[in-house]
Amino acid sequence: MKRIAIVVLTLALLGHAAVAGAIEKTPFKMKEDFGLEPLAGCNLQYYYYIPCTTFSWFWGFSGWSVGDIIGQYFTVGDSPMGAITACDPGDCHDLTGFSFIDFAGYGTTYPGLFTVEFEIYCSDEFGCPVGDALWNSQPYETHFSWNNIVVSPAVILTDCSTEPGQSSPRFLLIARHIGSDSIYPAWGFDNISWPLRDACVMHDLGCLPAVYPRPYSSHYDNIHTGYYGVDFEYCPPQGFPDGLDTTAEGSTYGFVELVFKIALDCNGPSTEPTTWGRVKSMYR
Numbered sequence: 001m002k003r004i005a006i007v008v009l010t011l012a013l014l015g016h017a018a019v020a021g022a023i024e025k026t027p028f029k030m031k032e033d034f035g036l037e038p039l040a041g042c043n044l045q046y047y048y049y050i051p052c053t054t055f056s057w058f059w060g061f062s063g064w065s066v067g068d069i070i071g072q073y074f075t076v077g078d079s080p081m082g083a084i085t086a087c088d089p090g091d092c093h094d095l096t097g098f099s100f101i102d103f104a105g106y107g108t109t110y111p112g113l114f115t116v117e118f119e120i121y122c123s124d125e126f127g128c129p130v131g132d133a134l135w136n137s138q139p140y141e142t143h144f145s146w147n148n149i150v151v152s153p154a155v156i157l158t159d160c161s162t163e164p165g166q167s168s169p170r171f172l173l174i175a176r177h178i179g180s181d182s183i184y185p186a187w188g189f190d191n192i193s194w195p196l197r198d199a200c201v202m203h204d205l206g207c208l209p210a211v212y213p214r215p216y217s218s219h220y221d222n223i224h225t226g227y228y229g230v231d232f233e234y235c236p237p238q239g240f241p242d243g244l245d246t247t248a249e250g251s252t253y254g255f256v257e258l259v260f261k262i263a264l265d266c267n268g269p270s271t272e273p274t275t276w277g278r279v280k281s282m283y284r
Contacts, residue, residue, distance in 0.1 A: 023063045025243035026186065027194050028103050029055050041096060042087040044262040045080045046072065046224045047190040048210040052200035059243050059256060060103030060186035064177045067230035070187065071174030071237065072258045073127040074224065075162065081210075087264050089168040094154040094265035095120065095135075098173060101188025101259045105144025107179075115139045115179035118149065122160035123172035127226060128235040130160075134171075139178060142185045158270035167269070173260060174228065188259035189225070193244035196253075213245075213254025225257045 032049045050056050064070075077089030098118075107114045118137035121129035135155045157169035175187075192212045215223050226237025242253035 023061055026060045026062070026103070027191060027243065028058045028060050028188075029194075030058060032056050041094075042092045042264045042266055043080065043084055044074050044076065044078065044087055044264065045084075045260065046074070046078075046220075047257045047259045048081055048192065049190070050192070050195040050200060050210050052195055052198055057191035057194035057198075057200075058101065058103075058259060059189040059191045060101075061189055061240065062104060062184050062186040064182045064184070065230075066177055066179070066182045068177045068182065069174050069228040069230065069232065070226070070258065071127070071172055071228060072225045072260045073123040073170065073172040074262055075168055075170045076157065076264065077168045079219065088266055091266040091268050092264040093157045093169055093269055094267050095151055095157055095171070095262065096154045096265050097148065097150045097263040099146055099148050099261040099263075100142075100175075101146055102142040102144060102185040103188060104184040104186035105142065106184045107141035108143045110181075111141050113179050113181045114177075114184040115141055115182075116185065117176045117178050119174050119176070120151075120155050121172045121174070122157075123170045125162075125170070126236040127172060127222070127224065128237075129172050129174070129232060134160075154265060156270040157264075173262070189240065189256040190259060191242065192253045192256065193242045197244075213242075213251055214256075216251065216254065218254070223255045223257065225255070 029052075031054060032051075075089075076087050076092050079086050104114075107116070117139055119133040120135040121133055122131055124130055135151060137149065140149070157171055160169040160171045162168045162170050192210060195210075211218050215221060223239045226234070226239050228234050228237045239250065239255040241247075241250040242256050245251075245253045
């Protein structure tokens with residue numbers, strides 16, 4: 001039986017001037033595996049799953065404007081949050097799918113109103129797109145809870161290597177709000193503040209601990225999630241503070257990550273000719 005406990009509390013955006021419109025932040029309490037079919041292959045994710053007994057807290061962010069772009073960039077080989085093994089940066093170059101959470105699910109109820117479009121790019125070290133899009137989803141109507149997107153044929157990431165001729169591809173997954181309204185989806189973000197308020201344990205056995213505030217005290221130097229404006233005018237992107245963080249710089253709880261999970265197949269680097277124009281543009 002599908003169950004989800006929703007906390008009836010909506011918070012206005014706390015000091016994020018860069019994001020167009022009035023973003024609302026609503027906390028949700030749910031099981032991490034609610035409605036999720038496991039992704040095949042190797043997985044990569046940056047969001048915190050902070051268990052409170054059998055549940056965890058997440059944020060649902062909504063209130064977007066038409067054209068708004070949000071996204072998250074990834075480096076193959078990073079230690080992903082959760083009790084999963086890091087993807088081999090030399091072999092895991094085939095992006096076969098990804099998952100995300102929509103806490104509203106109005107896309108299928110009102111087709112065309114809250115439509116989004118996903119794209120994948122090579123990324124520089126700041127999370128900015130490099131070159132043309134490697135893949136485009138076409139218009140997509142999100143549904144409630146976990147959405148699993150199959151990328152077929154797989155996107156080959158070999159040309160996105162962080163050093164020419166070497167491994168560790170770095171890539172960016174963005175979502176563009178193209179619907180006629182675009183207030184939704186209520187994108188799932190991880191939630192640091194509510195587990196702290198509930199005095200929950202901050203990590204699970206075998207998981208990286210949820211170190212906060214991010215990125216000031218974190219496993220990574222940078223936040224991977226951000227707001228890019230309407231035409232990538234914000235690059236590096238603007239981060240999203242935790243919904244209860246009232247500081248301009250996110251110094252209390254820090255910034256939060258989109259609940260994006262990437263699936264990779266590990267077939268080794270592509271043997272196709274390298275697009276040197278794209279590679280050279282990454283290192284100018």
